[in-house]
Amino acid sequence: MLQTHALTAAYGQFKALFGIDIEVGPGECVAIIGANGAGKTTLLRSISGVLRNVPGMVMHMGEAIGAMPADAVMRRGIAMVPEGRRLFPSLSVEENLLIGGQVRRGDGRWTLETVYQLFPILKERRLSPGTALSGGQQQMVAIGRALMSNPALLLCDEISLGLAPVVIRDIYAALPRIRETGAAVVIVEQDIARALSVADRVYCLMEGRVTLAGPAAGITREAVHAAYFGEAA
Amino acid sequence: MMQVTVTARTRASTLAGVAALGLIGLGVILPAFASRSLIQDLFFILTMLTLAQVWNLIAGYGGMVSVGQQAFVGIGAYAMFAGVILWGWDPVPAILLGGVAALVLAVPMAFFAFRLQGAYFAIGTWVIAEVTRLLVAQWKTLGGGTGTSLPREATADIIGVDALARLFGLRDAAARDVLAYWLALALAVGTMAAIYALLRSRNGLALAAVRDNDNAARSVGVDAVRLKWLVFLAAAAMTGLVGALIYVQTARISPDAAFSVTNWTAYVIFIVVIGGIGRLEGPIVGVIVFWGLQTAFADYGSWYLLALGLIAIVVMLFAPRGLWGLFADRTQIALFAVQRRLVVENPSATPRKTNGKAAP
Amino acid sequence: MIWLDTVVQGLLLGGLYALFAAGLSLVFGIMRLVNLAHGDLIIFAAFLILVVVELTGLNPFLCALIAAPALFAFGWALQRFVLNRVLGKDILPPLLVTFGLSVALQNGMLEVFSADSRRIRAGALESASIDLGPVTVGIMPLLTFASAVLVIFALNRIFYFSALGRAFRATSDDAVTASLMGIDPRSVFAIATGLAMVTVTIAALYLGMRSNFDPSVGPARLIYAFEAVIIGGLGSLWGTLLGGAIIGVAQTVGAQINPEWQVLTGHLAFLVVLLVRPRGLFPRAVD
Numbered sequence: 001m002l003q004t005h006a007l008t009a010a011y012g013q014f015k016a017l018f019g020i021d022i023e024v025g026p027g028e029c030v031a032i033i034g035a036n037g038a039g040k041t042t043l044l045r046s047i048s049g050v051l052r053n054v055p056g057m058v059m060h061m062g063e064a065i066g067a068m069p070a071d072a073v074m075r076r077g078i079a080m081v082p083e084g085r086r087l088f089p090s091l092s093v094e095e096n097l098l099i100g101g102q103v104r105r106g107d108g109r110w111t112l113e114t115v116y117q118l119f120p121i122l123k124e125r126r127l128s129p130g131t132a133l134s135g136g137q138q139q140m141v142a143i144g145r146a147l148m149s150n151p152a153l154l155l156c157d158e159i160s161l162g163l164a165p166v167v168i169r170d171i172y173a174a175l176p177r178i179r180e181t182g183a184a185v186v187i188v189e190q191d192i193a194r195a196l197s198v199a200d201r202v203y204c205l206m207e208g209r210v211t212l213a214g215p216a217a218g219i220t221r222e223a224v225h226a227a228y229f230g231e232a233a
Numbered sequence: 234m235m236q237v238t239v240t241a242r243t244r245a246s247t248l249a250g251v252a253a254l255g256l257i258g259l260g261v262i263l264p265a266f267a268s269r270s271l272i273q274d275l276f277f278i279l280t281m282l283t284l285a286q287v288w289n290l291i292a293g294y295g296g297m298v299s300v301g302q303q304a305f306v307g308i309g310a311y312a313m314f315a316g317v318i319l320w321g322w323d324p325v326p327a328i329l330l331g332g333v334a335a336l337v338l339a340v341p342m343a344f345f346a347f348r349l350q351g352a353y354f355a356i357g358t359w360v361i362a363e364v365t366r367l368l369v370a371q372w373k374t375l376g377g378g379t380g381t382s383l384p385r386e387a388t389a390d391i392i393g394v395d396a397l398a399r400l401f402g403l404r405d406a407a408a409r410d411v412l413a414y415w416l417a418l419a420l421a422v423g424t425m426a427a428i429y430a431l432l433r434s435r436n437g438l439a440l441a442a443v444r445d446n447d448n449a450a451r452s453v454g455v456d457a458v459r460l461k462w463l464v465f466l467a468a469a470a471m472t473g474l475v476g477a478l479i480y481v482q483t484a485r486i487s488p489d490a491a492f493s494v495t496n497w498t499a500y501v502i503f504i505v506v507i508g509g510i511g512r513l514e515g516p517i518v519g520v521i522v523f524w525g526l527q528t529a530f531a532d533y534g535s536w537y538l539l540a541l542g543l544i545a546i547v548v549m550l551f552a553p554r555g556l557w558g559l560f561a562d563r564t565q566i567a568l569f570a571v572q573r574r575l576v577v578e579n580p581s582a583t584p585r586k587t588n589g590k591a592a593p
Numbered sequence: 594m595i596w597l598d599t600v601v602q603g604l605l606l607g608g609l610y611a612l613f614a615a616g617l618s619l620v621f622g623i624m625r626l627v628n629l630a631h632g633d634l635i636i637f638a639a640f641l642i643l644v645v646v647e648l649t650g651l652n653p654f655l656c657a658l659i660a661a662p663a664l665f666a667f668g669w670a671l672q673r674f675v676l677n678r679v680l681g682k683d684i685l686p687p688l689l690v691t692f693g694l695s696v697a698l699q700n701g702m703l704e705v706f707s708a709d710s711r712r713i714r715a716g717a718l719e720s721a722s723i724d725l726g727p728v729t730v731g732i733m734p735l736l737t738f739a740s741a742v743l744v745i746f747a748l749n750r751i752f753y754f755s756a757l758g759r760a761f762r763a764t765s766d767d768a769v770t771a772s773l774m775g776i777d778p779r780s781v782f783a784i785a786t787g788l789a790m791v792t793v794t795i796a797a798l799y800l801g802m803r804s805n806f807d808p809s810v811g812p813a814r815l816i817y818a819f820e821a822v823i824i825g826g827l828g829s830l831w832g833t834l835l836g837g838a839i840i841g842v843a844q845t846v847g848a849q850i851n852p853e854w855q856v857l858t859g860h861l862a863f864l865v866v867l868l869v870r871p872r873g874l875f876p877r878a879v880d
Contacts, residue, residue, distance in 0.1 A: 050769060070772035079773075086770040090762040090877070099759050103775030149775065298685055345864065348871040351684045352627040356819045357867065360860050363816065367857040378853075494812065499696065506689050535700035542697030549690045550678055 001026045001184060002047070002078075002153055007057045007066075009039075009046050016042040018208045024153065029175070029185045031199035031216065033192050035228060038205040040188040041083050044155050047186075048080040049073035060153075075104050079151035083158050083188075085142040087130035094126040097144050106150025109181050115144040118174055136167035143174070153184045160191050172198060192224060204228055238576045241433065246570035260418050264401055264411040272407075272414045276482060278524050279417035283424045283475050284497065285504040285516035287468045290428050293511035294437075295464050296444035298351075300498055301358030302472050304342065304365045305335040307492035309473030310480035311369055317387045318375065324383065325392050325416070328477040335473020336466060338365065343465045347458070359494070366492035380487025388484055413482040420478060424471050429513060432571045436460060503541060507548050509555025513569040518557045598728050599849045600842055605730065607821075607841030608738030609803065611834045612796035613814050614821035615744050616789030619752075622828040622877075623765045623785050624680060626687050630695040632815030634790065637698055638664055638797035639806055640706055643713055653713050657798040661791050668790030673783040680782070695811065702808035713801035737799045741837070744792055745830045751788075752830065761785060765828075813856075820863040826873030835874065839866065 007020040017039045024030050032040050045051040047058055049070035057066040065073055074080075079100070087096050097115055116123040119140040125133055130141060139159055146154055160168040168191070175198055179185060189195035196202060196216045204212035204227040212219070212227030264272060284302070291297045309331030316327035346357045370378045391409060398408035431437045442450035443457045451457050476497075480486050490496070500523065508519020526544075530537040552559050561567060617631050628634075638660065645656035675694075679686035721732040752758040760781050764771040768778040800806060800814070820840050825832025840859045847858025866874070 048773060050773070069777070070769070071775045071777045074773060074775040082770060082773060086767060088763045088766045088770070090766050091759060095759055098756075099763050099771075099774050099776075102756050102759065145774070292685070298688065300688075345868065349867065352621070352625065352688075353823055353867075353871070355627065355684070355688065356816075356823060357864075360816065360820065360863055364857065364860045364864070367860070371853065499692065502689060502692060510685070535703040539697050539700035539704065542693040542695070542700065545693030546675065546690050546697070549686050549693070550675065553679075553686055 001061060003059045004047070005057055005059065007046055007053065009042050009051055009053060016208055017046070020210055022203050022210065024184050024186055027179065027182050027184055028201065029179060029187065029199045031195035031202045032186065032188045032205060033195050033202065033228065034205035039208040040205055041157055043205070044080065044157050044188055048078060048155055074149065077106065077152040078155065079146040079149050080155040081142045081146045081157060081159060083161070085138045087138055087141055089129060089131045091130055092127050093122055093130055093133065093141055096130045096141050097148055100145035101148030104149040108150060110147040110150050115147060118177060119144060136163050136171065139163065139171055147178065151183055153186065154178065156185065156187045158188055158190065160189065160194060168194065239573050240576050241570040241573050243567060243570055245566045246568060249568035257422055264414065269407050269410060272410050274524065276410065276414045276417050278520055279421040280475050280479050281500065281504060281523070282516055282520045283421045284472060284501045285520055286425055286428055287471050288501050289505045289510060289516050291464055291468045293505065294432065294440055294444060295461065297461065297465060298355050299358040300355045301362035302501065303492050303494055303497035304338060304362035305469045305472035306476030306497040307369065307488070308338045308365060309335045309476030310486055310491045311375060313477035313480060314375055314381070314383065314486055317383055323392050324387055324481045328474060328481060331477025332470045332474040336470045339466050339469030343462055347461065362492060366488050370488040376487065378488060380485065380490070383484040413478065416478055420474060425513065429569055440464060503545055506545055507555055509557035512557055512561065513571065515555050515557045519555065522556065599845050601728050601730060603842030603845035604838050605734035605738045606845060607838030608734070608741035609799055610817045610821050610840050611741040611837030612737065612744060612792065612799060613818035614833045614837055615748060615830065616792040617818045618822045618825065618830055618833040619748060620785055620789045621822055623761050624782050626676065626680065627684065627691070629688060629691040629815065630698055631818060632813065633695045633698040633811035635793050635797045635800060635814055636806055636808060636811045637702060638794045639713065639801040640702060642798055642801060643711055646713065653715055653798060653802060657794055661794045664790040664794045665787040669783045669787035672786035673779065676786070677779045677782055699808050699811060706808060708807055710805040710807045712805050713798070715802040719802065733803060737803070740795060740799065741834060744795060745834050749830050757784070817859065820859070823873055824863060824866045826876035828877035829875040832873060832875040
């Protein structure tokens with residue numbers, strides 16, 4: 001469904017990605033792990049359109065979307081839960097959710113009601129300003145916001161960052177329900193165990209390159225260690 | 234061990250420095266053979282150039298976008314008039330009063346404006362300039378709303394005019410123009426020398442840091458507040474001196490003219506923008522272009538101004554660093570050596586120069 | 594009694610200033626754009642209404658209705674093709690582009706319409722007045738104030754209760770994340786400026802009916818508009834109305850003391866408020 005071909009990306013003169021090839025099939029859960037600065041967020045930004053590339057570098061359903069702006073990519077059913085949540089401070093919780101589904105409704109399975117069923121605490125706080133919630137709750141809003149557009153592909157950038165383990169567990173508990181609707185999910189994580197527990201397949205990035213790729217079940221600790229830190233480590 | 238030194242001088246800047254000295258020398262002896270209209274044109278160019286360099290300093294280098302510099306032109310001019318009309322001063326020394334008055338006005342203006350950020354700062358300075366204009370227009374002794382002229386006795390008797398008239402064999406009026414021109418030349422050269430010295434000093438580096446990122450600059454110990462005050466006040470004083478000088482030449486003043494947003498801010502901003510903001514060479518290029526346009530098209534009245542407005546829009550859209558910026562980006566030439574570079578000398582090998590360009 | 598009358602006149606004048614300021618408040622609040630051509634755009638709209646009046650002979654209110662869509666399109670195009678290209682963290686480029694636009698507009702209008710003073714004729718409405726007990730007020734100022742309240746109310750409803758308004762607020766908060774929601778910031782900004790131009794049309798209508806205008810009076814209107822917006826605080830539309838009222842009352846009170854002081858007291862009120870509240874009376878939490 002989604003493939004990247006020799007994806008490169010740079011910030012000015014600083015190269016962040018050196019030819020990444022990854023694939024996500026319909027309904028799959030793919031985890032992307034790697035150390036800080038390995039290029040994981042850059043990869044998601046390239047796919048989601050925040051970073052513009054050569055058109056052919058990112059293919060979605062046969063369409064070359066590499067050069068499209070973020071709003072055009074989103075309309076094709078790729079939604080992102082950005083790193084750091086990035087809720088809109090001027091909008092309430094409910095408005096943050098609504099704006100996620102404002103431009104694209106998709107097949108309508110995720111609505112305000114069903115998102116509230118997934119994360120009941122949000123219904124209680126629906127009129128609070130988005131940023132008045134705890135970190136975990138904000139993460140729920142960010143995920144719900146992305147779901148409102150009923151994406152075929154959900155990109156999750158470090159959703160466990162800065163959260164207590166109990167909270168992370170609650171958030172990950174929602175993932176199976178999200179996958180039930182048929183959406184594919186890409187998870188960028190620093191928490192390796194967590195990532196391996198939910199993913200079908202795993203890619204490991206190190207310094208802008210893919211150093212490991214394969215089914216989550218077959219990955220050994222040694223392999224991860226080598227791919228994560230490099231052979232010299 | 235490596236030897237590391239910081240330098241700014243380039244070959245182009247050394248050449249330019251020599252050329253500048255030559256130009257200044259030429260400028261000084263020019264009245265001996267130039268026509269009166271050329272002297273008058275040069276007066277206009279030099280005074281606008283000074284105003285532009287000063288605005289470039291506070292806005293381009295200092296990041297303080299003021300739309301209220303006309304307050305200092307006006308108050309400087311009026312202070313000079315006050316000195317002449319109320320206290321019988323000779324107009325030339327009275328110019329200094331203009332600088333002082335502008336400095337005094339700058340204190341409350343800075344105190345107020347520095348509480349504001351960005352766009353608020355700009356509008357705030359504009360409003361203060363308007364308030365100054367309205368208050369001055371209430372000053373009946375100096376002509377109130379309709380203005381006044383320098384008394385005949387004062388203009389007939391300016392220091393040095395007699396000597397000039399005899400030296401160059403000119404009539405009094407023409408000799409006054411020459412005196413004004415020399416003062417303008419001195420002011421322009423002095424202002425640019427002062428700005429150049431500031432930018433080469435540690436304060437200049439600090440100023441650039443404050444402009445780029447106020448908080449980051451403070452975190453490395455830059456006293457941003459003191460620096461901005463220093464630059465703003467100095468700019469006000471210089472602007473006040475120019476304002477006073479301009480009105481010595483004109484000899485007739487009114488609040489609307491002396492505090493005109495169009496003449497002392499709009500045109501100045503155009504000059505800096507078209508020439509290139511944030512570089513010392515910019516206003517020089519800008520004022521030449523502006524004067525050229527003015528001379529060629531002033532007869533066309535509002536068509537000329539309309540075109541000027543459109544040019545400003547086009548330049549900002551396609552060449553935001555101005556004409557000099559376009560040139561400098563291509564050629565990497567700088568006439569005023571302000572960009573610092575590291576020179577690394579390795580004792581075991583021949584010295585190498587590295588271009589101090591950091592990754593964005 | 595005369596002071597009550599003065600204050601009421603000031604409030605109603607504030608309505609006109611709030612109309613000047615409404616569009617500015619919207620644009621400033623959403624994209625931090627300082628549009629120095631705003632005053633001249635009001636005058637431009639006034640001339641356009643005049644042209645429609647002369648072409649159709651219709652009532653000025655209807656002519657404004659006809660001119661509004663054209664002005665919306667003009668604002669939309671201006672933002673889309675010119676101003677969007679200079680928006681960014683640096684405030685100087687938009688300032689300079691709109692400065693250039695201001696000069697270009699003024700002189701363009703001068704060439705086309707000459708420097709003659711004009712007026713939009715409103716017939717009997719111009720001098721009609723109504724007795725409100727202790728004071729008598731003109732119908733025109735009353736209508737102006739009522740229109741200002743209506744415009745601000747409508748803008749507020751759009752801003753806080755519509756999908757478009759959500760898009761405005763989100764894009765203003767974080768344009769990149771807004772694009773991740775499928776919103777095209779450039780489009781949002783263009784609509785905002787178009788909407789602002791509609792309020793400019795209404796402001797122009799009342800300005801033109803109330804007093805004479807010529808191509809050079811734009812910048813003065815701009816200052817009053819900005820003062821109203823800044824006093825009110827970034828992002829607060831009702832604050833803009835209050836700001837307009839404060840400037841209006843300060844001006845009429847000043848004029849009552851000494852006619853030459855009218856504009857001066859307005860400015861002084863602005864400076865005093867800013868001294869005490871540098872971010873205005875009701876600034877948004879996010880800046």
